[in-house]
Amino acid sequence: MPRLPSSARRILLRLAAAQLSRRRVLLRYREAGGRWARRAAEVVSLAFDSPRWLVAAWCPGLSSLRVLDVARVSGVEPLGERAGPPPAGFDPVDFAVHRFLDPAAGPVRRLELTLDHRAAALARALIPTSRTRSRGGRAVCVVRASRPEVVARLAISLGPAGALDSPGPMATSPVATRQKPAEARLLGLASWILEQPEPVTREQVYQAFPDDYRGAAAAAEKKFSRDKDALRRLGFNLEVVPLGKQGPGYAIDPRSCALPATDFTPEESAVLWTAGTAALRLSLHPLREELESAFRKLVLGARGLPPGAASTDELSADATPDAERHLVVLIDGWERRRRVRIRYWRASTGEAVEREVDVYGWASRRGEWLFAGYCHLRKAVRVFYVSRVRSVGAARGARDGGYAIPATFDIRRWSRQQVWDYELHPPRTAVVRLRGPLARIARQLLPGARLETDPSGARLARLEVRNLRGLVRQALAWGPDAELVEPEEGRGMAREMLSSLATWSAP
Numbered sequence: 001m002p003r004l005p006s007s008a009r010r011i012l013l014r015l016a017a018a019q020l021s022r023r024r025v026l027l028r029y030r031e032a033g034g035r036w037a038r039r040a041a042e043v044v045s046l047a048f049d050s051p052r053w054l055v056a057a058w059c060p061g062l063s064s065l066r067v068l069d070v071a072r073v074s075g076v077e078p079l080g081e082r083a084g085p086p087p088a089g090f091d092p093v094d095f096a097v098h099r100f101l102d103p104a105a106g107p108v109r110r111l112e113l114t115l116d117h118r119a120a121a122l123a124r125a126l127i128p129t130s131r132t133r134s135r136g137g138r139a140v141c142v143v144r145a146s147r148p149e150v151v152a153r154l155a156i157s158l159g160p161a162g163a164l165d166s167p168g169p170m171a172t173s174p175v176a177t178r179q180k181p182a183e184a185r186l187l188g189l190a191s192w193i194l195e196q197p198e199p200v201t202r203e204q205v206y207q208a209f210p211d212d213y214r215g216a217a218a219a220a221e222k223k224f225s226r227d228k229d230a231l232r233r234l235g236f237n238l239e240v241v242p243l244g245k246q247g248p249g250y251a252i253d254p255r256s257c258a259l260p261a262t263d264f265t266p267e268e269s270a271v272l273w274t275a276g277t278a279a280l281r282l283s284l285h286p287l288r289e290e291l292e293s294a295f296r297k298l299v300l301g302a303r304g305l306p307p308g309a310a311s312t313d314e315l316s317a318d319a320t321p322d323a324e325r326h327l328v329v330l331i332d333g334w335e336r337r338r339r340v341r342i343r344y345w346r347a348s349t350g351e352a353v354e355r356e357v358d359v360y361g362w363a364s365r366r367g368e369w370l371f372a373g374y375c376h377l378r379k380a381v382r383v384f385y386v387s388r389v390r391s392v393g394a395a396r397g398a399r400d401g402g403y404a405i406p407a408t409f410d411i412r413r414w415s416r417q418q419v420w421d422y423e424l425h426p427p428r429t430a431v432v433r434l435r436g437p438l439a440r441i442a443r444q445l446l447p448g449a450r451l452e453t454d455p456s457g458a459r460l461a462r463l464e465v466r467n468l469r470g471l472v473r474q475a476l477a478w479g480p481d482a483e484l485v486e487p488e489e490g491r492g493m494a495r496e497m498l499s500s501l502a503t504w505s506a507p
Helices: 006-021 092-097 117-121 148-157 167-172 182-195 202-208 217-233 266-282 288-301 323-336 411-415 436-440 468-478 488-505
Strands: 023-030 036-049 052-059 064-069 073-082 109-115 131-135 138-145 238-242 248-252 340-346 351-365 368-375 380-385 389-394 428-434 450-453 459-465 482-486
Touching: 006 023, 006 036, 006 052, 006 073, 036 073, 036 092, 036 148, 064 351, 109 117, 109 148, 117 138, 138 148, 182 202, 182 217, 182 248, 202 217, 202 248, 217 238, 323 340, 323 351, 323 368, 323 389, 351 380, 351 411, 368 411, 428 468, 459 468, 468 482, 468 488, 482 488
Parallel strands: none
Antiparallel strands: 023 036, 023 073, 036 052, 052 064, 109 138, 131 138, 238 248, 340 351, 340 389, 351 368, 368 380, 428 459, 428 482, 450 459
16 A cells, blocks of 8 residues: 555645634545536545545535545635535544444454654544544554554555554454465555556655565565566566666556456356446446456356356447546536436436436436436436436527526435435335344435334334335345345345346356
8 A cells, every 4th residue: 555645645634624623625626527626615524445535525516525536636725614514414434434443344453553743633534533642752543443454554645654553463463464465465566556657667666565675675676576477477467668767667557467267156157247237337437447348358258147148249238438528518517507418328128218407416426426407308306327328418499597406406315315216106115124234234224214123133124115126126235134024016026036037047
């Protein structure tokens, strides 16, 4: 895990200071389409999501919560206005700590970080559950964590002073010891090289991984030579690029890396194919192209994939390579209050239909861009996914200022909408039983549901749904600890889906 560049660290600390002072700031950041934006924002929470830092920022002018990679932020200017409370439904502490503090991941342990005084003064924002104290002239930050390896990477990212102060207990952690094998170390090296925008020199590798290449220059060079050969044996296409006086540079081409031999059971293959094709069709994830490449390799040799997988055309049949460009056009229509005309792919029929939409707002949810607005075909407000938009432009006769956004419209309601909320049929009551670890997070899984506990300790969640089939699919995805109790029609749908999957995966 490399340290944060000095410029990114300065931005991170400014964001932390803004969060603690509860003052609005003027953010300058790069949007998904590559365009730079300047927005008044309130820093709600910060989180370390290895290998990057994230900031959750509420933009009052847009009524939108943005989650940005700190590396995309280039400026933080304090403003005089006070910040308001976090948006409804957003838990700043959970956003900040759930990646390293999750009792389901193992026992919770006490760790100590040594921080420089600037970071220590802002620790309540960087690690909100921590306690900071002075010891021997040093600032020591005490952190409770169930994933110590994440805290270790967080410490490294903060720079030289950000070091774990409890190496003994860390070494005995079952999770931490899994980071020691050569394969894990080599994967870390490969990931770092892939992240760099340009080929890296040998000296840059040594600086990024000082613990791996310590000692005499000859010993470091010998170990790096072994690592290069090992990376190539693992399937990484490590290229050597001449850099003039700097000597050779090293880069990895992710599109030509080899995939190790696979040996999945028919059931495992069916699950992989189902999840992968769904992600490729409906997702705007930044690793979409890498997933498609991996699937093209997978279908050549894996057993148990459905017969249709022999042709990989299905993988990109509904792809949306222009999704980011579409998002820019949609935002432009929203800013101008100008009606847009879209061709929108309908998942239920597999066809694209024409829609005219007054865009009311847009947001990102779990990496998926969406927008909501008045659909003139349905005569109601609807939510749309940018990844399903096939084309977009101004509607015929559209003009700037052609519509007004209702004062009651709240994009947060639509960005938090669940699949079972889609208005496909009149409201119906459904009951889901959640057992084991799912029972503890029932409120997060089914927000808004009425909860009660049955004699066995399971949680019964009662809620209204407008897309019963969507709830059934989600309950099946949660696994055997989730069961749809009512209505009977939904249980029949579940049996039908499981039967179809069993038939599909049969050899």
